[in-house]
Amino acid sequence: MADKKVGGAGGVTRRALLKGAGAAGAAAALAGSVEALAQETDGGGAGGAVAGPGPVRMTLSVNGKARKIVAPPRRTLLDVLRSDLDLTGAKKACDRGTCGACTIWLDGKPVYACMVLAIEAIGHEITTIEGLGTPDALHPVQAAFGKHDALQCGFCTPGFVMTTAWAVEKHGKRLDRQLVMAETSGNLCRCGTYSHVIAAALDAAGAAADAAPDEREGR
Numbered sequence: 001m002a003d004k005k006v007g008g009a010g011g012v013t014r015r016a017l018l019k020g021a022g023a024a025g026a027a028a029a030l031a032g033s034v035e036a037l038a039q040e041t042d043g044g045g046a047g048g049a050v051a052g053p054g055p056v057r058m059t060l061s062v063n064g065k066a067r068k069i070v071a072p073p074r075r076t077l078l079d080v081l082r083s084d085l086d087l088t089g090a091k092k093a094c095d096r097g098t099c100g101a102c103t104i105w106l107d108g109k110p111v112y113a114c115m116v117l118a119i120e121a122i123g124h125e126i127t128t129i130e131g132l133g134t135p136d137a138l139h140p141v142q143a144a145f146g147k148h149d150a151l152q153c154g155f156c157t158p159g160f161v162m163t164t165a166w167a168v169e170k171h172g173k174r175l176d177r178q179l180v181m182a183e184t185s186g187n188l189c190r191c192g193t194y195s196h197v198i199a200a201a202l203d204a205a206g207a208a209a210d211a212a213p214d215e216r217e218g219r
């Protein structure tokens with residue numbers, strides 16, 4: 001059967017119109033329907049309300065700003081940060097709570113973002129490496145990592161910096177080699193930059209220089 005034209009003699013066929021509309025509008029329609037179906041939640045399950053399994057509207061506090069997202073409750077905070085909010089500093093390596101590449105702060109304490117659901121983070125302050133310092137005003141730990149060459153491929157570095165910055169703030173000048181090793185034991189570096197990380201941590205903390213290891217160690 002011949003396709004009917006729409007829009008007059010110079011118009012397009014009904015098939016082309018529908019195909020065009022489908023291609024152009026599919027994403028918007030999908031996003032619209034997800035938004036329309038989304039359930040509002042405060043994350044607390046107030047009144048025994050169950051969130052999900054469909055998409056849920058959430059507001060997260062990330063680096064001091066309220067960020068609104070629509071995501072299913074099963075979505076991890078790491079995926080939301082990286083894919084929904086375009087904050088790709090936290091890295092997805094093991095995705096199993098083992099390597100620490102995804103470390104962020106939740107209410108000022110380091111956590112594996114791959115082990116936290118975004119919905120669980122509602123009402124908590126999330127800090128990512130992007131919120132720790134800026135290129136013009138680095139956090140002392142970020143600056144110390146550069147000074148002490150505490151990275152090679154850099155994949156573990158954002159997570160290491162987040163944990164180390166927390167340890168420096170927690171211990172200050174009391175930080176020593178053993179404490180750095182203990183506090184960063186949940187972060188793995190496949191390139192083996194541990195001795196440089198320790199040196200950077202002690203420097204950032206203003207700890208005794210003679211506590212710093214030989215920087216060639218481990219290389």
Ligand code: FES
Binds near residue numbers: 099100103
């Ligand atoms: S990616 Fe989260 S701990 Fe490895």
Ligand code: FES
Binds near residue numbers: 150151155157188
């Ligand atoms: S610098 Fe390569 S994994 Fe740590």
